[in-house]
Amino acid sequence: MKFVLLFASIICIVDSSSLSCGPDGLCQCEHIDVMDCSENKQLPLRNVCDYMDDSKDVNITILHLEQNGYKYIRTEDIKGCKSLKTLFLKLNEISYIEDVSLTKFDNLKTLDMSFNQLDIYNKRGTLAFKLPLSLKKLVLNGNLNVTDYGGAMYPDLSNLFNVEQLIFDGLKDTNFPESYSEIQSLRSVSLSGLDGNCSIPYVSNDTFQHLTHVRTLNLSFCNIQNVTAGAFEKLKNLEVLDLSQNMNIGFRKAMNVTYSLQFTKIKSLNISKLYPTFGLGTQIKLQDLCYLWNTNLTELVLNDNRIELIDRNVLILTPNTLKIIRAEGNTFTFGPYLYQLGCMSHLEEFYGNFQSIVRDPHLYMKEPNTDESELITINLNCPYTAPEVLKNISKMKRGLCPYLKDNKININKTFPTFPTKMKRLEFSNCGMQYNATDILVKPVPYKMEYIDASDNILYSWIGPCGPFPNVKYLNLSRNYCSHIGLNFFDSFKNLENLQIQENFLGLVLSNEYYGPGIFEKLSKVKVMNLSSNIISYLHPTVFSNMVHLTKLDLSVNNIESLDIDVGSLNNLMHLNLKFNFIHSVPSHLREKLELNSKRLNKNFTIDLSNNTLSVSCDEKDFLEWMVKHRMNMLNFDHYKFHNMSGQRVNAERFVSDVMKLDMDCGSYSLPIVACSIGISVYLSVVIGGAIYKNRWNLRYLMRMNKIKHFGYIRLHQYFNEPERFMYDAFISYANEDLRFILDVMMPKLEGHGLKLCLHDKDFLPGNNIADNILQAIGDSRKTVAVISEQFLKSEWCLFEFNMARMESIYSRGGNSCLIIVILEDVPTRNMSNEMLDWMRTNTYIEYTQEENGELLFWDNFLRVLNA
Structure with missing residues (x-):
């Protein structure tokens, strides 16, 4: 008995998302070492720390005290909290911290005092209080007094020799002091205006020159308008630079940024949204990013820049180390640059989703109105733009990266090249409206594994497409497609996951000519999603060759009977049939699921939610089988069950009625009556269906007939x-x-x-x-x-x-x-x-x-x- 009670107690503790704790039980403890007393609990700081000091059986190391209206911190108030490792004091009204109150926090690693009223950025460049030397992360953004903006300075933190991450406000016309070069542990500095205040219109060669040990620098949304050519030159260890949402920079000025990155260890560069949302399409010119060729960049982020065209030969200068490009939310159009995609010889991932999407007009008033015709010209002469240099680099890439002398390309004779090491390609929700006929890809992308082209208007898939011999995931859902050619999937022989839901494939999958051959080559597919495809009937052999199929989703269709050949589906274990018109599952399909389950030693599952399942002698075998395997029926208790009289019943009553079928179906009169009713219902459904299908024609003709005879x-x-x-x-x-x-x-x-x-x-x-x-x-x-x-x-x-x-x-x-x-x-x-x-x-x-x-x-x- 004691064991049972103990077990129940453990279960209750595990299931509880949070427990009351702290003074008067006003706090929440989701984990054994975390206490949350935030959001206007109005708890005196001393009460919280005294509770921690008195509670010897708890070991709180992380404390949340955000939004409590604290105005000051004194030594006596927090002496009970000195064992903390992480302290959050964000969004209070703290303007005073007693000089040595925090110095006894020998274990404190993270301190967040953002969005208070502390005198952090004073003209003296010093803090009025001392910080614990153990700190690794210090968050002070949101403390900037805007009225004193012009005379602000970054505080001297040279004594924090363990600090690794700093989050400050970005100060106008202010350089980081020389003392920061002494903090050898400093790895990350964030001045982002997305979560604080940042206005650095002019980034000079001296602004960040003393952040010599920094590897990550976040300058997003900082109102940067100009950057000098040597702005980041002295950041020898810089690996990640975020300049996103500085909408006054533009690509013409980005050349200065890329020039200084040559002297760093840059790996990731985020230059998203260098322009406001509305305006002319952006054209990336040869000189804009030319200096990236001389870097070891691995990731380039270009989201939301209205990029429409890329000048010819720009892609030649993509560094061989580049593996990831994120270019979502642009407006790419056809141009010669598409014939130079092979220049990105080591590219592995490309994200180009959300091309040409409709933007919220309210953004027009919130963003700066930049006149791009007045953008300053950068007087740098990039040596890599010389034709001879470009030709030499082109030759180094062994025929995959042609040098284009001009924009004249014969698209009937010139074939675009494809990055040979590409693994992942996403081009979802881009408004592409095409009849996907033959799509030839050269050279063969043997490493390509993931393709997402969902949410477009690829209304017909004819093919052949590829070849994509090693693609394992293909998503073509929500494309308004109504036809698939017999050769479309020929080159996807190693495909394992096929997502083609929310199209109009019902007719082609039932067609005697197309149905059996569409998926014939997809023998390795394990997961297939065909939900929401207006399917009422499937050709019996449509899945016959899919011997590895494990999970099949046919939900949200119009299927009444699933009469498919399952002889070769020896791995089928999960079947989703919810939201159809199914009354029973054929015996051969049931037997196959049981055999597969026994052979693979796994439980099979079926989801028949939102189908109409009625107690009937005609379906006696299926109903008894379903009740027997109800643990395999997902959401069984929420199915739509009806008794023999057509009344809605719950799962318990349904199971009881099915168990009585042997007795209720013993006489001959019941089958006769049931058959009569069934025939009547069938005829009603057929006639009703015909009337429903032509309901508008009939209503129109009836009304017109009325007007003809009784009108004028x-x-x-x-x-x-x-x-x-x-x-x-x-x-x-x-x-x-x-x-x-x-x-x-x-x-x-x-x-x-x-x-x-x-x-x-x-x-x-x-x-x-x-x-x-x-x-x-x-x-x-x-x-x-x-x-x-x-x-x-x-x-x-x-x-x-x-x-x-x-x-x-x-x-x-x-x-x-x-x-x-x-x-x-x-x-x-x-x-x-x-x-x-x-x-x-x-x-x-x-x-x-x-x-x-x-x-x-x-x-x-x-x-x-x-x-």
């Missing part, structure tokens, strides 16, 4: 003359968007002499709403659907859209009368299939408030309306 005959029909319309356009919109219609659209269109029909002012009172809608569509030359989130939630808006769609198909001789205006960013998952189909085959217009974009929108909109 148009004069143009009677005299066989061309139709004249009462309105130029019928505007279909959600009531929540009325202000946009009245304040923006109506004045703009009526100002051009167009007559509009709006349901709020032109529908006849007393008439049936549906009749009013059809009358308005028929009386209008065009119907404009203003698509928004609220539009998709309105049944009448969707009715108007579909009636206009039917009008275009049946009553206008094939001439479309429907115009779609996208008012706001609407996820495609919220759109109906009819709307998605229409938008795939018809153009639509997107509204924007950006000045030039809005002018173009109205120009296009008026042209379409008048067509």
Whole structure:
């Protein structure tokens, strides 16, 4: 009994995310050595330290005291805390620390006093209090008094011979004193304005000359506007430099930065966001980064620089040590530089995600407005830009890095080269809209293992693509793809993880010609994700050759029966079938999972969440099998269970009903009744499905028939003359968007002499709403659907859209009368299939408030309306 109680106590302690501790139990102790008394606990500092001193059975080494409103620290208040190794006093109001109060903290390694009111950066360059000599990390940023900014100095810390990391505010027109060259342990200095104050408009040769032992220097968001050519020359040990988010530097000035890095041990350079978000596209010129050739740089970060083009031959000067490039959030376009990718001969990882993404317009007001035409010219003559030097370097790279004399390239005869040592390539969410036909990669990237091209518009994968003989992970999800060629995956013979979810592959995977051969060469795939692909039926042999398949995800589809050949799937252990229409799992699939589990000595799993599982004599074998293996059914207790009467029951009741099936299914009458009901339900589903599939056609024809017999005959029909319309356009919109219609659209269109029909002012009172809608569509030359989130939630808006769609198909001789205006960013998952189909085959217009974009929108909109 004692053992049980002890075990239960241990479990409770392990399961507890945090325990109350400290004075009056107002603090939290998530770990045995961490106490958190932060965030306005209003605990006197002496009470906290006395608690630590009195509690002999606890060994607190890390103490959080942030945001407690402390104004001063005295020796008597903290004497009980002297065993601490880490102390956080961030975001208080501390303006005074008694001279020797911290000197007794012989074990203190980390001290964070950021965002207080301490006189750290005074004109004397000294601290009014002494710090423990054991410190390795000191955080003092956020203590800068802006009114005294001009006379501020960095404090003298030469006595801290163990300190390794300093986090300060960045001071304007201030150099680090010579005493910092004596701190041989100092490895990292951060002056970033992202978490503190930093304004260093001018970085001179003297600013950091005494940080001779520093390896990491963070100058991000420091309002740097100019850098001298020797700014970092004396930092002989510098390995990591972060200059990101200094939006006034630009690549023209970056040449000075790269010049001084030749004399350092630089390995990682972050020059992200050297420009504001909005402006002209950036072109990297040959001289901008030319001095990097003479460094041992291994990582280059170029995110969010609006990079559009790279001059020819720039890539020749990438150092042979370069292994990682991060260039996300740019706007790369086609250019000759793409034929010189092989120049990056040792590149292993490239991250180019989020190309051409839409930016938040509010950033325009928050960022500096830099006139790039006025950027200063750097008077450095980089010797590596000479044609003869470039040609020699090109020859050293053995044919993989061609020297381009000019920008004239015959793309039919010249093949781009690929970095031979590339391992990882990410180009996700870039708006690439292509039919992926044959994509030839030379030379063969034998080391490539990871490719992510998800969230694009690669709508058809024809192939062949590659070769990529050793790629193990491929992500092509969310690409609107509806077709895969039989040769597309031929070169991915060692692929192990294939992510192709959220496409439109249902039809091609059920096709008798394509279905069996698409995945034929992917015998080594272990994980496959086919969720959200509108799959209702799979060709039986679609997975036949995937002998190593372990995990198969078919969730969020329309699958009713999973009749696939599993004879060769000897490693299949995990099957995700949630959010389908499955009533049972075939016996051959169940048997295969059991055999695999026994042979591999592992538990198989199936997820049937959000399917409808009913107690039925017809599915007796499957239901009994599922109950027997319910521990293998993921989320079993939350399945949708129904009894024989169709009532929803919980998992416990369902199991009980299944256990009684032997008795309930003994008579013949029950099967007969069940069969009769099943046939009736089946016919109902078939008929209902047919009606549902053609519901809009039927509703339109019924309404038109009603108007034909009970309405009036148009004069143009009677005299066989061309139709004249009462309105130029019928505007279909959600009531929540009325202000946009009245304040923006109506004045703009009526100002051009167009007559509009709006349901709020032109529908006849007393008439049936549906009749009013059809009358308005028929009386209008065009119907404009203003698509928004609220539009998709309105049944009448969707009715108007579909009636206009039917009008275009049946009553206008094939001439479309429907115009779609996208008012706001609407996820495609919220759109109906009819709307998605229409938008795939018809153009639509997107509204924007950006000045030039809005002018173009109205120009296009008026042209379409008048067509």
